[in-house]
Amino acid sequence: MAITPPKERIWWNEPIEKIELIWIVIAFLWGLFMFGFMIAWHFIGQQNLNKEAYRIAPSNYEAKVEEFAKKFKVREEKGVPVVKPPAGTDVYLLGRLWQWWPILELEKGTSYRIHISTLDWMHGFSLQPVNINISAYPGYEHVITLTPTTAGEYGILCNEYCGIGHHMMSAKLTVVPKSAWSAPATASAPVAPAGGEHASH
Numbered sequence: 001m002a003i004t005p006p007k008e009r010i011w012w013n014e015p016i017e018k019i020e021l022i023w024i025v026i027a028f029l030w031g032l033f034m035f036g037f038m039i040a041w042h043f044i045g046q047q048n049l050n051k052e053a054y055r056i057a058p059s060n061y062e063a064k065v066e067e068f069a070k071k072f073k074v075r076e077e078k079g080v081p082v083v084k085p086p087a088g089t090d091v092y093l094l095g096r097l098w099q100w101w102p103i104l105e106l107e108k109g110t111s112y113r114i115h116i117s118t119l120d121w122m123h124g125f126s127l128q129p130v131n132i133n134i135s136a137y138p139g140y141e142h143v144i145t146l147t148p149t150t151a152g153e154y155g156i157l158c159n160e161y162c163g164i165g166h167h168m169m170s171a172k173l174t175v176v177p178k179s180a181w182s183a184p185a186t187a188s189a190p191v192a193p194a195g196g197e198h199a200s201h
């Protein structure tokens with residue numbers, strides 16, 4: 001088939017075809033429907049995390065996470081503490097160049113308040129493979145209420161580009177079934193069982 005010029009020199013100034021008009025209307029209505037559903041999904045889809053945020057100085061947050069990790073550390077993996085807080089309590093996670101810290105161990109079917117913040121730059125909290133994504137900023141302490149429903153090992157990746165070590169910025173989160181869960185104990189003293197007090201803000 002040869003490429004030939006259109007018959008009319010002013011070829012773009014034609015009345016609109018009926019079928020084209022129908023498709024424009026369908027696409028427009030579908031767009032409106034999806035816009036409405038974006039809002040509806042928040043209420044019926046349970047996909048938007050219930051999120052709180054508080055202001056905090058990055059150094060204060062770092063101190064809080066370090067205290068938390070020291071208190072509930074059960075072992076170390078490659079120099080990173082594995083922290084097993086009492087079931088149902090407040091859990092702290094810190095993003096910094098270039099790691100998510102520490103490694104967490106949680107109990108399946110128990111609701112936790114997970115605190116997320118960063119020390120230096122904006123980082124992304126991306127829980128894989130379930131694909132829960134939260135942007136984390138220095139100076140803001142985000143709190144999400146989360147109930148792990150499936151036991152197993154999850155990865156926490158940074159998904160906001162943060163420099164040369166970005167691709168190495170990962171951590172681990174393990175969800176342990178209730179049957180395998182034993183009350184965590186620190187080296188010095190056993191810790192109160194589930195339902196301990198929540199940290200205040």
Ligand SMILES: [Cu+2]
Pocket residue numbers: 123124158159160161162163166167169
């Ligand atoms: Cu990053």
